[in-house]
Amino acid sequence: MTVWRKSSHSGVGGTSECVELARLPNAVGLRDSKVPESGHLALTPExxxxxxAQVKRDELPR
Known part of the structure; x- marks a missing residue:
């Protein structure tokens, strides 16, 4: 069973940006907690x- 946990940086309330993480076999899963049925993104640990690191350096496009 996959256990999803909400990011500690996610906001509170229905309009906030919410991200959940899960340990998957050989990957890290990311999904939107407001619509978990829409699927998830699986990334290698690397x-x-x-x-x-890019998020922390604010290098992602907005």
Whole structure:
């Protein structure tokens, strides 16, 4: 069974941006907690670490 947990940086309330993470076999899963039935993105641990570093450096397009 996959256990999803809400990011500690997600906001509170219905209009907030909510991200959930899960440990998957050989991957990290990411999904929108407001619409979990829409699927998820699976990243290798290395790709997830790189994505997180880009987020922290505010390098992603808006």
């Amino acid at each position: 790709a997830f670490t790189a994505l997180l």
